[in-house]
Amino acid sequence: MRFRVLRWIRSDVATGNKQYREVVVQTRRLTIGRGSDQHLQIADPKVFENHAVIRPGRGREGAMVVEALTPSGVIVNGRNRLSSSLNPGDEVRIGPAVLIVEPVPKGAPFTLRFRMAEQENGRLDRLHVLSLSDSGLSKRFWSLMLASGVAAIFLLVPMAAALYQPLRPLLRASAMVPSDGLWSPGPLHAAHAFIGSDCNACHTSPFSPIENVQCTSCHSKVEHHVPVTSNDVVLFDLKRCGACHIEHAETPSVVSRDQRLCSDCHSDLRTKSPKTELLNVADFGKDHPDFRVNVLQGRERPKGGIDWTTVRLDVLPGVKRFERSHLTFSHAQHLARKGIKGPDGDEVLQCANCHLPDESGRRMQPIQMEKNCSRCHSLRFDEKDPTTTVPHGDIDGVYTTLLSHFSRRFLEEGAGPVRTSQFVRRPGGRADVVGREEQTRARDWAEQQSLLAARDLFERRVCVDCHEVTKLPGMTGIQQWRVEPVKLTRNWMPRARFDHQAHKTTECVACHAGANGSKTSGDVLMPAIGECRTCHAGADSKNKLPSDCLMCHQFHLPGRGLFDQQATIESQASPRAGIISRMREQQP
Amino acid sequence: MHQSFFSYRRYRYAVRAGALAVLAILAYVFCPLREPKSGGTWLGYTLGTIGALLIIYLAWYGVRRRTFGSGGSATGWLSAHVYFGFVLMLVATLHCGFQFGWNVHTAAYVLLALVVLSGAWGTYAYARYPSLIVKQRGNISRAELVEEIYQLDGRALRVASVLPADVHDLLADSIRRTQVGGSIWAMLRGFDESTVLIPAGGSAPSRVVPNQGQRALIEALAGRLAAQADSNEIAKMHSLLDIVARKASLVARLQKDVQLQSLIQFWLYLHLPLCFALLVALAAHIIAVFFYW
Numbered sequence: 106m107r108f109r110v111l112r113w114i115r116s117d118v119a120t121g122n123k124q125y126r127e128v129v130v131q132t133r134r135l136t137i138g139r140g141s142d143q144h145l146q147i148a149d150p151k152v153f154e155n156h157a158v159i160r161p162g163r164g165r166e167g168a169m170v171v172e173a174l175t176p177s178g179v180i181v182n183g184r185n186r187l188s189s190s191l192n193p194g195d196e197v198r199i200g201p202a203v204l205i206v207e208p209v210p211k212g213a214p215f216t217l218r219f220r221m222a223e224q225e226n227g228r229l230d231r232l233h234v235l236s237l238s239d240s241g242l243s244k245r246f247w248s249l250m251l252a253s254g255v256a257a258i259f260l261l262v263p264m265a266a267a268l269y270q271p272l273r274p275l276l277r278a279s280a281m282v283p284s285d286g287l288w289s290p291g292p293l294h295a296a297h298a299f300i301g302s303d304c305n306a307c308h309t310s311p312f313s314p315i316e317n318v319q320c321t322s323c324h325s326k327v328e329h330h331v332p333v334t335s336n337d338v339v340l341f342d343l344k345r346c347g348a349c350h351i352e353h354a355e356t357p358s359v360v361s362r363d364q365r366l367c368s369d370c371h372s373d374l375r376t377k378s379p380k381t382e383l384l385n386v387a388d389f390g391k392d393h394p395d396f397r398v399n400v401l402q403g404r405e406r407p408k409g410g411i412d413w414t415t416v417r418l419d420v421l422p423g424v425k426r427f428e429r430s431h432l433t434f435s436h437a438q439h440l441a442r443k444g445i446k447g448p449d450g451d452e453v454l455q456c457a458n459c460h461l462p463d464e465s466g467r468r469m470q471p472i473q474m475e476k477n478c479s480r481c482h483s484l485r486f487d488e489k490d491p492t493t494t495v496p497h498g499d500i501d502g503v504y505t506t507l508l509s510h511f512s513r514r515f516l517e518e519g520a521g522p523v524r525t526s527q528f529v530r531r532p533g534g535r536a537d538v539v540g541r542e543e544q545t546r547a548r549d550w551a552e553q554q555s556l557l558a559a560r561d562l563f564e565r566r567v568c569v570d571c572h573e574v575t576k577l578p579g580m581t582g583i584q585q586w587r588v589e590p591v592k593l594t595r596n597w598m599p600r601a602r603f604d605h606q607a608h609k610t611t612e613c614v615a616c617h618a619g620a621n622g623s624k625t626s627g628d629v630l631m632p633a634i635g636e637c638r639t640c641h642a643g644a645d646s647k648n649k650l651p652s653d654c655l656m657c658h659q660f661h662l663p664g665r666g667l668f669d670q671q672a673t674i675e676s677q678a679s680p681r682a683g684i685i686s687r688m689r690e691q692q693p
Numbered sequence: 694m695h696q697s698f699f700s701y702r703r704y705r706y707a708v709r710a711g712a713l714a715v716l717a718i719l720a721y722v723f724c725p726l727r728e729p730k731s732g733g734t735w736l737g738y739t740l741g742t743i744g745a746l747l748i749i750y751l752a753w754y755g756v757r758r759r760t761f762g763s764g765g766s767a768t769g770w771l772s773a774h775v776y777f778g779f780v781l782m783l784v785a786t787l788h789c790g791f792q793f794g795w796n797v798h799t800a801a802y803v804l805l806a807l808v809v810l811s812g813a814w815g816t817y818a819y820a821r822y823p824s825l826i827v828k829q830r831g832n833i834s835r836a837e838l839v840e841e842i843y844q845l846d847g848r849a850l851r852v853a854s855v856l857p858a859d860v861h862d863l864l865a866d867s868i869r870r871t872q873v874g875g876s877i878w879a880m881l882r883g884f885d886e887s888t889v890l891i892p893a894g895g896s897a898p899s900r901v902v903p904n905q906g907q908r909a910l911i912e913a914l915a916g917r918l919a920a921q922a923d924s925n926e927i928a929k930m931h932s933l934l935d936i937v938a939r940k941a942s943l944v945a946r947l948q949k950d951v952q953l954q955s956l957i958q959f960w961l962y963l964h965l966p967l968c969f970a971l972l973v974a975l976a977a978h979i980i981a982v983f984f985y986w
Contacts, residue, residue, distance in 0.1 A: 114862045115854060124858045126892075141901050148870050148888075221869070235835070235874045235947075237955045237962065242877055247966035255804070255970045259797040260977035267984060287797050288981035290732065308985040315986065349728075355792040356729050363727045 106161065106214070108135045110145065111207070113220035129214065135159040137199055138174075145202070145219065150234075152200040153177070159217075162190050169206075169215055171197055198222070258283045267304065267311070277302040294352060294359035307352075317669040320346040326667070333666030337378050340370065346669075349660070360655065364388065364644045367654040382417075389652045390643030396420045398597045398631045400428045403590065411590055418629070426629035431573045431589035434626035447481050456613040456620070466606030472593060474498070474571075484567055486558045490514070495562065503562070504583040507555035515547045559583055597631050601657040699820075701772035710776035714783050717743075721787045730790030732798065732982070740788035747781045748805070748975055752968060775816055782809045797981050801974035808971050811963040822957040829949050838947050845940040852933045856926060859892060860917055864933070866890045867910040870901075873944060874951045881959060883952030885944070889913070907941035 111125040130144050137145040140154040147156070153175045162170035169191040173179045180198040181189040191197070193208035207216035234240050263285040266276040276284035286302050293300060300306045307319045321327060331337035349361045364387075370377050372387040384394035397419050403411040418426050439459075444451035459477045463470045474482075474497050484494040486507065493510055496502040561567075563574045563586040573589040614620050616632040623630060641656075642649035661668060699707075717740060724736045731737055754774040758767070785805055793799045830838075846868050853861040867889040874880045889904040891913060902909045911934060918930045 114858050114865070126858075126862060146890075146901070150875065234876075234880070235839070235951050235954075237877065237880065237958050240874075240877050240880065242962055244962055244965045247962070248969040251966045251970035252973045255800070255973045255977065259800055259974060260980065263797070263977075263981070264984075285981075285985070287795075287800075288985055289794075289796055290798050290982075291792060291794055291796075304985055311984050313986060351728055351731075351733070354729055354731060355794070361728045365725070366727045369727075 106133060107131055108144070108159070109214040109216040110135075111216065111218045113218065125218075133160065135217075137202075137204075145204075147200055147202045147221075149200045149202075152202070156199055159191070159215075167211070167215075259287055263287050289353055291353040291355050296359065297352065314345070315347060317346045320350070321667075321669045327669070328661045328663060329665040329668045330660050330662060331378075331665060340377055362644075362653045362655050364653045364655075367658075367660075386654075388643035389641060389654070389656075390638065390646055390649070393634060394419075396598060396631065396634050398426065398629055399594060399599055400426065400629065401592050401594055402429065403431075403592065413592055420629070420631050420633045422633045422635055427625075427627040428594065428629050430593055430626055431591050432593075432626040433569075433571050433573065436620050436623040436626075436628075436630075438624070440621040445481075460613070462605055462609075466609075467602075467604045468596075469605065471595060478571070482567070482570060484562075486510075486562055486567065495567075500583060500586070500588065504555060504559065507558050508551055511551035511554040511558075512547060515551055556582065559586070563588070597629075602659065603657065698768050698771040698775060701768050706769070706773040706776045709773075710780040713743075713777075714780045717780075717784050717787050731792050732789050734790075737788055737790060740784055744781060744784045744788050745975060745979065747777055747784065748971065751778055751781065752972060755965070755968070775812070778809055778812050782806065797974065797977050801971065801978040804967060804971040804974050808964060808967045811960050811967060815960040815964060818957045818960055822953050826950065826953045826957070829946065829953070831946075835947070835950055835954075838943060838950065842940060842943050842947065845936050845943065849933055849936045849940070852929055852936065856929055856933070860914070860930075860933075863889070863892070863910065863913055864937075867904055867907065867937075870904065871907075871944065873947050874955075877955075877959075880951050880955040883948055885948055887944070906945060907937050911937055911941075 108130045110128045110130065112128065114124045114126055116123050132144065135145065136143045136155060136158050137147065138154050138156040139147060139149065139152045143155060155174055157171055157173045157175075157179050159169060159171050162168040170188060171179055171181065171186075171191055172188045173186070176187075178185045178187050179189075180186070181191075182196055189195075191206050193206050195206045197204040197206075201222045203220050203222055205218040207218055209216050262276065262283040265272050266284040267288075273284075276282050277286060280286070284302065285304050289304070307315055309319065329338070330341065349366055350359050351361055352359060368387040371383070372385055372392070374381050374383055374385055386393050397417040399415040400418050401413050402416055403413050405411055420426065439445055439454050440456070442453065444453040446452075459472060460469050462468070472478075479497075484497060485491050486495055487493055487510065490510070493506075495506045563569065564576070568574055568588060572591065575587045575589060577585050577587055608616070616636045617630045618632070618636070619628070620630050638649075640650055641652040644651050644653040646652075720736060720740070721730070726734050726736060728734055732741055751774055754770055757770050782805065785802055789798065789802060793802070833841075849864055850861070850868070853864045867887075870888045870890070872879070872886040872888070875886065879886055885905040887904040887907070888901050889909050890899060890901050891909070893899040904910055914930065914934055914937065918927065918934070921927050921930060
């Protein structure tokens with residue numbers, strides 16, 4: 106259908122006739138608004154982009170309806186309407202625009218007369234917005250909006266999650282919803298990541314610092330740095346776990362490695378703990394005492410047996426330290442370049458032929474006769490019967506073995522002295538029925554042979570190859586020999602941790618210098634600190650591997666007692682502490 | 694005598710703020726901390742307390758501005774506000790130990806940064822725009838400028854009323870669609886968004902075209918002038934063109950004035966709301982820290 110719009114331009118100066126411009130629009134809906142795509146464009150900020158339409162209404166033919174497309178509506182004959190039917194003579198106002206419905210003969214296009222209201226009094230000036238204060242921008246409004254938005258997102262909603270339990274799962278489930286997760290200053294350490302968004306796993310009571318019990322409720326076996334029964338415990342009275350273990354930090358390490366945490370006390374330990382045997386230390390590179398090794402020392406008990414104690418000895422370059430292990434062993438001989446005699450001819454041995462790392466790779470397995478020595482050092486005692494061996498480490502067992510061996514030989518092979526009598530046997534009777542006299546002779550012979558063999562073992566060939574054997578005066582039989590007990594040091598430096606695995610690309614002798622020239626097993630072949638300092642230096646070193654205290658030492662030491670006993674006792678009322686105390690009861 | 698807030702009392706507050714900055718940096722660099730630097734160390738708490746007190750002191754300037762005659766000179770307060778505002782940014786950065794994340798703490802930091810940035814803009818605006826405004830406005834006030842434009846419009850319409858109706862229509866439309874200021878963006882940008890409806894002619898449909906500097910109108914009028922034969926009308930058209938050209942230069946001046954005025958004001962529309970948001974975020978930050986200690 107067609108719309109005819111008569112837009113008023115002016116009244117003619119001479120005649121006073123109103124002059125119009127006529128526009129005919131072919132459309133079903135006449136659109137009115139501020140937008141440039143509208144049929145009737147009204148350039149005014151109070152008018153919406155598409156403000157209203159005029160379209161045919163239902164009912165009788167030719168009925169027209171004006172319909173507002175915005176809630177502000179249109180004014181029809183002075184009344185604000187969202188929708189209204191239009192009759193000839195009706196006046197529609199949209200912002201400054203005035204539309205008057207013209208009466209037209211039947212069949213003629215629907216006609217509107219259109220003018221701008223301000224044209225009536227001749228003023229064409231439009232309202233210009235010339236300053237920000239007129240633009241609708243309000244400091245007060247935006248202050249309120251921003252402040253309340255920030256309060257809601259960062260304070261009120263998180264507080265609701267923190268205080269009102271039923272809301273927690275809802276708020277904490279999604280990262281897109283604000284929750285008390287927004288209060289977290291940084292990520293959790295990977296080991297604690299399983300805790301996830303459950304802040305209250307550790308933060309149990311608001312406005313109070315985390316207590317150690319929150320840590321020890323899981324880490325229940327964490328031990329102290331000093332024996333909990335000693336007076337030194339008071340030095341740690343105020344120490345919270347959080348003093349060294351920092352959670353929610355940007356750096357993903359939960360252990361604070363700053364060596365001043367150690368050197369605060371250890372750089373002058375004697376003033377803190379007067380009885381300490383420990384030497385002062387401040388930095389591995391510049392201020393660390395010489396290594397000290399634990400060396401075993403045996404002391405004979407009056408009633409027999411030996412008490413083993415350890416003494417700590419400095420390892421200094423050029424100073425030889427000796428260990429009394431009661432072993433006779435020459436590294437030089439075993440590692441000789443030209444080789445050493447083995448069961449299959451000469452062999453050239455390497456360190457790793459005997460010294461093998463344990464399963465962790467960090468430490469070496471203990472040396473054992475059966476595993477490491479017996480391939481070459483056999484315990485055969487009878488040249489005539491090379492399959493027989495004596496047991497290792499059991500003198501009584503050695504004698505029993507010898508005795509039974511020679512008794513059997515006497516009986517089975519007719520070995521021994523010439524028999525003085527022949528028995529008359531009943532035909533078909535048992536062949537070896539031995540008479541009493543014969544038995545005595547056999548035993549005497551076997552004992553004699555056993556002692557001969559034993560003397561050979563203990564004094565000449567086999568045992569003495571490796572062991573120190575003492576001949577006890579006034580004793581006879583097998584009791585006259587004593588093999589001095591052997592104890593090998595398992596951990597030379599128990600106060601430090603060393604990882605062979607991490608150093609396996611280096612030759613053994615690079616650190617254990619002199620091993621291939623050592624002639625006695627008493628030589629202590631542990632490296633001095635200088636060997637380590639070839640590559641390692643203090644924590645702030647620039648040109649060597651920076652090595653802080655924790656690289657070799659630990660804070661929580663075994664056997665010192667539980668770190669936070671006090672807290673554990675106090676917390677026994679809480680359900681988690683129940684688990685702890687039960688765990689504790691199981692401990693010896 | 695006028696004294697700039699920059700150099701107030703021989704840079705008294707610049708020196709004090711600078712001393713605080715140096716102190717904070719020295720403390721940060723040389724403090725014997727055992728743990729990584731963050732807001733949770735004793736240094737962090739100290740710097741944080743200083744920062745929070747500074748924020749309250751700086752925000753108090755807003756209150757001070759509205760109460761006259763007490764507690765020192767307004768210039769002094771402004772001088773301190775500006776210098777300590779910049780140092781506050783440094784204190785806050787050292788306070789957090791350069792640790793940032795998606796949380797209330799960094800949100801407060803970002804808000805602080807925005808407040809300081811908008812303040813910096815304000816400082817720049819007050820240093821630069823006043824002289825520009827005076828220079829380009831000449832000796833007339835804005836109201837006089839607006840009134841003169843209205844008067845030119847009226848004169849143009851009177852001249853056009855005896856010219857053909859379509860010329861009158863074109864002119865009236867151009868006046869209706871002349872745009873000075875308007876939206877916030879238009880004011881800040883100072884862009885002439887005026888348009889004019891060029892009526893249908895021949896086969897071309899009517900269309901709304903940009904009328905920047907009244908150029909489209911002048912072009913259309915010049916086109917009509919070329920087609921004009923009546924010498925009387927030619928003279929009228931000439932004077933109409935003259936009026937439109939004068940209007941164009943006045944509109945451009947008004948436009949520039951509106952732009953400079955809004956630029957000198959706009960930063961405060963950011964500074965104040967952000968400042969209120971910052972105060973709330975600061976409260977949330979402090980509560981959050983101690984709620985989950």
